[in-house]
Amino acid sequence: MNMNIMKSGRILIVDDESVNLKLLEKLLNAHGYLNIDPVDDAREVIAHYQAMRPDLILLDINMPHLDGYQVMEQLKALDDPLMPPIVILTAQHDKSYLLRALSLGARDFVTKPLDTSELLMRVRNLLDAHLAHRMMHDQKKVLEELVAARTEALRRTQLQVVQRLGMAAEYRDEETGGHILRMSHISALLARSIGWSDAQCDLILNASPMHDIGKIGIPDAILLKPGRFEPHEWEIMKTHAAIGGKLLAGDDSDLLQMAREIALTHHEKWDGSGYPNGLSGSDIPMSGRIAALADVFDALTSSRPYKKPWKVEDAVKFIEENRGKHFDPMLVDIFLLKLPQVLEISSRYDETEA
Numbered sequence: 001m002n003m004n005i006m007k008s009g010r011i012l013i014v015d016d017e018s019v020n021l022k023l024l025e026k027l028l029n030a031h032g033y034l035n036i037d038p039v040d041d042a043r044e045v046i047a048h049y050q051a052m053r054p055d056l057i058l059l060d061i062n063m064p065h066l067d068g069y070q071v072m073e074q075l076k077a078l079d080d081p082l083m084p085p086i087v088i089l090t091a092q093h094d095k096s097y098l099l100r101a102l103s104l105g106a107r108d109f110v111t112k113p114l115d116t117s118e119l120l121m122r123v124r125n126l127l128d129a130h131l132a133h134r135m136m137h138d139q140k141k142v143l144e145e146l147v148a149a150r151t152e153a154l155r156r157t158q159l160q161v162v163q164r165l166g167m168a169a170e171y172r173d174e175e176t177g178g179h180i181l182r183m184s185h186i187s188a189l190l191a192r193s194i195g196w197s198d199a200q201c202d203l204i205l206n207a208s209p210m211h212d213i214g215k216i217g218i219p220d221a222i223l224l225k226p227g228r229f230e231p232h233e234w235e236i237m238k239t240h241a242a243i244g245g246k247l248l249a250g251d252d253s254d255l256l257q258m259a260r261e262i263a264l265t266h267h268e269k270w271d272g273s274g275y276p277n278g279l280s281g282s283d284i285p286m287s288g289r290i291a292a293l294a295d296v297f298d299a300l301t302s303s304r305p306y307k308k309p310w311k312v313e314d315a316v317k318f319i320e321e322n323r324g325k326h327f328d329p330m331l332v333d334i335f336l337l338k339l340p341q342v343l344e345i346s347s348r349y350d351e352t353e354a
Contacts, residue, residue: 007032009127012054014039014071015089016063024058024114031120042066046074054084055130056123061090061101072104082137085126089114159206162255166209169216179298181349184208186294186342193334194286207259208291211266214244241267242276258287266291269326289328293319293335296326301346312343 011033015021021038028036037052039045042063049057057075061068068088075083085107090097098109107126110119166180188205196204215223218240222233229237244263248256265279265288272280300315310318316339323332335342 008035009033009055009131010035010037010052011056011058011123011127012037012039012045012048012052012084013058014042014045014063014068015058015060016040016042017060020060020089027116027119028123033123042068042071045071046078049075049078055134056084056127057086058089058123059086059106061088061092061097069100069104072101072106076105082134084130087119087122087126159255162206162210162259165213169210169213178349179302180209182298182302182346183211183291183294185345185349186298187290189338189341189345190290190294190331190334191287193338194331203254203258204262204287204290207255207287208262208294210244210248210259211262211291211295212240212244213247213259213263214240214242216247217243238267238275241265245276261285261287262291264288266295268292270328271325274326284328289331293327293331297335297342298346 011028013021013024013036015024015038018040021040025036025038037048037054039048043065045066059068059071063071066074068090072086075086083105086105088098088101088106088109089112090101090109091112092098101109108122110122184205187208188201191201191204218237222229222236225233241264245260248260248263251257251260262285264276265284268274268277268279268284268288269292270281270284270289272278297315297319300310300318301312303309316336319327319332319335323329
C-alpha cells in the first residue's frame, strides 16, 4: 500500500499516563503518523472512537475507572463491521492476561517497557492490513449502491412497460384510465386489509391494471359491440382471460407473475361458475379473488356508453348477494368494513380527474 496513504491512517492511543501518551505520540509523529488522538481517560474512549473512526487502537490495560478489558467490551458492543485492530500495551507478562485480551478482540500486544522498533513494525503491519480491508469494504459498498440503483431503474422500467400494457387494453375497450386506477387501488386496499405486506400490496397495485390485457386479442366486432352478445360471441369474449394469461406468461418477475395470475383468474367465481377454468373457492389465487371484487364493484358504479352507473347502495347490495357465489365471503366482509375507504378511492380517481 502507498506509504502516504498508510501514514494518513487514524490512530487512537489510550493510556492514563500522560507521559506515555506524549512519548507515543512523539514517536509516531517522528515516523510520519500525524493523525493521532491521545486519550488519558478510558471513560471517553467511545466518544473519541465515534468521532474519529480510528484505523488502529493502542490500548493500555491497567487504567482507573475502566481497564483495557472493559474498554474492549464497550468497543465490541458497538458491533462495528469495520472494527480496527487493537494493540495491547501492557507490563503484564502473564499468559492469562494476554489470552483474555485476545479473546476480547485484541489483535496483538507489545509489552512495556516498549521496544520502539517492535511497536512501529506492528503499527505498520496492522495499519496496512486494516486500510486494505477498509478499501475493499468501501468498494463493495459502492458496488452494492450501483447494483441497487440499477435494480431500481430496471424496476421503474418494468412498471412503465406494465402501465403501458394496461393502457393498450384500455384503448381497445370502453374502460377508462379512471377504472384502472380505482380498481388497482381498491385491490391494494383489500390486500392490505387481509394482512399482505407492503411489498405484496405494491405488487397487486401495479399488476392489477393488466387484468384485461387479453382484450387485445378480441375482434373489434365483438369487443365494441354496443348491444348484448350472442352466445357464440360471449364465448369468444370470455377467451380474453386465457389470452391475458398467455400474453403475460413466461416471465419470472414477481410483478408479471402476479399480473398473469390476475389476468387469468379475475373472472373465476367462488362457486366454480366462472371462467376460463371453472376454479372454485381457495383454488382461485387470492390475487384473482381480490381483483374480481374490486373490478366488479367499480364497473357497476362507473358510467359506460352502454350503461348508467349504479347507485353505491345497489352495487353494495349486489356484492352482498353474491357473497359465497361470485365472491370470496371473507373478502366481502372485509370490503364492507372498508367501504368508506373504497368510496374515498372512487372519489379520488373520478372520471374527470382521470
